[in-house]
Amino acid sequence: MARVAVLQIPGVNCEYETARAIASVGLEARIVRWNEPASVLSEFDAYVLPGGFAFQDRIRAGAVAAKLPAVERIAAEAERGKPVLGICNGAQVLVESGLVPGIHPGRVEIALAPNHAPRREGYLCRWVWVRAEEGPGRATFASGAAKGEVIPLPIAHGEGRFQTADPEVHARIESAGLALFRYVSPDGAPAGRYPFDPNGAMLHAAGITNLRGNVLAFMPHPERAAWLRMVPIDLPGTWGERRRAAVGRFDALEGPGPGRLIFESLARKLESASVEGARG
Amino acid sequence: MSAVLMVRLKITDLTAWTALEAGRKLLPPGHTLERVLREQVILFEPEPGTGADAFEAPLADAVKHSNFFVNPNKESYRFLNAAERGEIWTPPQGAWGILARAREDTRDEGLRQRLLREHPLQGLRAIRRAKVWWLWTRGPDGGPAVESCARALGILEGRRQGLLVNPHFEAALVLDGPMPWSRVESFLIQPAPAYRAAA
Numbered sequence: 001m002a003r004v005a006v007l008q009i010p011g012v013n014c015e016y017e018t019a020r021a022i023a024s025v026g027l028e029a030r031i032v033r034w035n036e037p038a039s040v041l042s043e044f045d046a047y048v049l050p051g052g053f054a055f056q057d058r059i060r061a062g063a064v065a066a067k068l069p070a071v072e073r074i075a076a077e078a079e080r081g082k083p084v085l086g087i088c089n090g091a092q093v094l095v096e097s098g099l100v101p102g103i104h105p106g107r108v109e110i111a112l113a114p115n116h117a118p119r120r121e122g123y124l125c126r127w128v129w130v131r132a133e134e135g136p137g138r139a140t141f142a143s144g145a146a147k148g149e150v151i152p153l154p155i156a157h158g159e160g161r162f163q164t165a166d167p168e169v170h171a172r173i174e175s176a177g178l179a180l181f182r183y184v185s186p187d188g189a190p191a192g193r194y195p196f197d198p199n200g201a202m203l204h205a206a207g208i209t210n211l212r213g214n215v216l217a218f219m220p221h222p223e224r225a226a227w228l229r230m231v232p233i234d235l236p237g238t239w240g241e242r243r244r245a246a247v248g249r250f251d252a253l254e255g256p257g258p259g260r261l262i263f264e265s266l267a268r269k270l271e272s273a274s275v276e277g278a279r280g
Numbered sequence: 281m282s283a284v285l286m287v288r289l290k291i292t293d294l295t296a297w298t299a300l301e302a303g304r305k306l307l308p309p310g311h312t313l314e315r316v317l318r319e320q321v322i323l324f325e326p327e328p329g330t331g332a333d334a335f336e337a338p339l340a341d342a343v344k345h346s347n348f349f350v351n352p353n354k355e356s357y358r359f360l361n362a363a364e365r366g367e368i369w370t371p372p373q374g375a376w377g378i379l380a381r382a383r384e385d386t387r388d389e390g391l392r393q394r395l396l397r398e399h400p401l402q403g404l405r406a407i408r409r410a411k412v413w414w415l416w417t418r419g420p421d422g423g424p425a426v427e428s429c430a431r432a433l434g435i436l437e438g439r440r441q442g443l444l445v446n447p448h449f450e451a452a453l454v455l456d457g458p459m460p461w462s463r464v465e466s467f468l469i470q471p472a473p474a475y476r477a478a479a
Contacts, residue, residue: 165475
């Protein structure tokens with residue numbers, strides 16, 4: 001069974017539900033504290049940086065955690081091809097550490113800037129819709145999504161706007177398909193502005209990968225949508241219909257929710273890597 | 281000339297303390313970081329062709345008696361009118377600074393409107409926000425080693441370089457000595473300088 005480390009940094013608050021979502025797809029999840037010897041991390045096959053407020057978001061969200069020896073070790077393992085998923089605050093850590101998009105290795109090339117939307121600012125907590133595009137990260141993080149599938153997921157962030165001041169980086173993210181997940185409307189049309197694009201991100205990006213496709217900085221919270229019971233009963237679209245149809249049917253409510261496919265995709269990738277490793 | 285309000289925490293600033301702890305680990309050998317102080321900079325920009333003297337007195341009163349800008353339970357402030365401010369901004373004794381602003385418009389129009397609703401002021405064009413980090417550093421030669429410390433602690437370039445400013449949504453001005461306020465005003469009012477990738 002593939003093993004996934006969930007990195008617990010002071011201030012994160014989603015590590016337990018993230019570990020449960022990982023376990024739900026047949027992977028072994030272990031919460032690893034930030035101050036355990038970094039060498040422990042090398043024993044794992046993949047890494048998830050969960051959401052929360054690492055170091056209370058002091059200085060800037062993700063800025064302090066990005067300097068941890070544990071993150072340094074995860075960066076080294078990512079260079080060897082191991083998958084790394086950063087969810088919300090975990091995404092901010094990956095961006096601040098330069099792991100995403102990694103066009104020029106070791107360089108910080110983007111930011112997760114404060115949300116930008118007409119007549120509202122600050123923290124935003126709501127459900128959004130995203131779609132997986134074609135790109136190098138699809139095989140690792142979105143193989144479970146059908147082409148064009150619209151996935152509803154919750155967001156909860158104040159600094160979720162992918163942004164770069166470097167036009168070359170912007171062009172490369174677009175041309176190389178690194179904006180793996182983009183915000184869309186519930187019917188799959190381009191998000192346009194708020195509310196379907198909740199924060200004004202470049203390319204309407206909800207998740208950006210590195211060039212190799214094994215590291216994803218993802219702002220929505222798939223672990224908060226990993227079971228059908230977590231879907232709001234009034235959510236538009238097919239997932240809302242499934243949720244309404246499951247009222248009173250506890251077995252159905254315990255079935256997978258839309259966020260599960262991120263973890264299923266990761267599990268499939270790790271399984272295929274294991275098979276290839278066994279063959280090799 | 282604009283009027284300026286500087287606001288800082290008078291309780292322990294845990295963000296500055298964290299910057300001190302994190303920053304020390306980024307410095308090159310032989311360098312030390314002794315203290316970090318963080319202040320909000322709020323610039324009151326007058327209408328073109330006028331000065332802040334038209335609204336300085338009632339603004340000083342508004343700052344003192346309203347809670348728009350300062351929470352007196354935890355913050356202290358200095359309101360600098362044109363006369364007090366002078367032409368030059370001098371860093372605190374022994375310190376140098378990094379002034380950081382958003383790459384986007386620095387105006388806080390919501391704050392201006394709230395202020396004007398309760399304190400009608402004539403000639404206030406905009407309220408602009410930024411923050412300044414004051415740093416007390418020392419290099420191997422005993423001097424402040426501003427250049428090497430600014431490279432280590434200032435603009436974020438990579439995992440091991442830079443901390444306080446992410447250049448993809450912020451711009452920074454290093455205050456390595458007395459700085460003309462006109463240059464500071466220009467930095468806060470004009471569009472942010474273009475990003476230059478590290479070599």
